[in-house]
Amino acid sequence: EKEEKRKHKQEQKEEKRKQRQEQGRDSSSSSSSSNSESSEAKSSDDEEIKQQKLKRKQIRIERKEIRITKKQQKEEKKKQQEIEKHQHKLEKEEKRKQKQLEKEEKRKHKQEQKEEKRKQRQEQG
Numbered sequence: 001e002k003e004e005k006r007k008h009k010q011e012q013k014e015e016k017r018k019q020r021q022e023q024g025r026d027s028s029s030s031s032s033s034s035n036s037e038s039s040e041a042k043s044s045d046d047e048e049i050k051q052q053k054l055k056r057k058q059i060r061i062e063r064k065e066i067r068i069t070k071k072q073q074k075e076e077k078k079k080q081q082e083i084e085k086h087q088h089k090l091e092k093e094e095k096r097k098q099k100q101l102e103k104e105e106k107r108k109h110k111q112e113q114k115e116e117k118r119k120q121r122q123e124q125g
Contacts (some may be wrong), residue, residue, distance in 0.1 A: 004063060015052060 022045060 008059070008063070012056075012064065015056075019049070
């Protein structure tokens with residue numbers, strides 16, 4: 001974006017310089033030529049200036065659209081990352097719960113076995 005701005009400024013400077021040059025030529029040439037010729041030249045220059053302004057305006061609009069698009073893409077990416085982060089968190093939590101359940105099952109099983117052995121010993125005794 002900085003590079004684009006720099007290029008844009010450079011283009012503007014260049015066009016201003018050209019316009020100043022052309023204006024300088026116009027004033028010197030119009031004094032020696034007839035009125036109709038200078039008015040024709042002026043109208044073509046006006047047309048050219050209009051075209052340049054239009055072109056610059058179009059470029060500005062395009063750049064603005066590009067900036068907006070980039071911003072939207074950035075926001076989309078951020079949202080996606082948030083979703084993935086949340087998803088990862090949920091998966092992690094699910095794994096943790098699963099492990100805890102398995103641990104609890106093992107503990108109960110051991111407890112039952114102990115209880116069973118104790119009963120057997122009692123019956124033998």
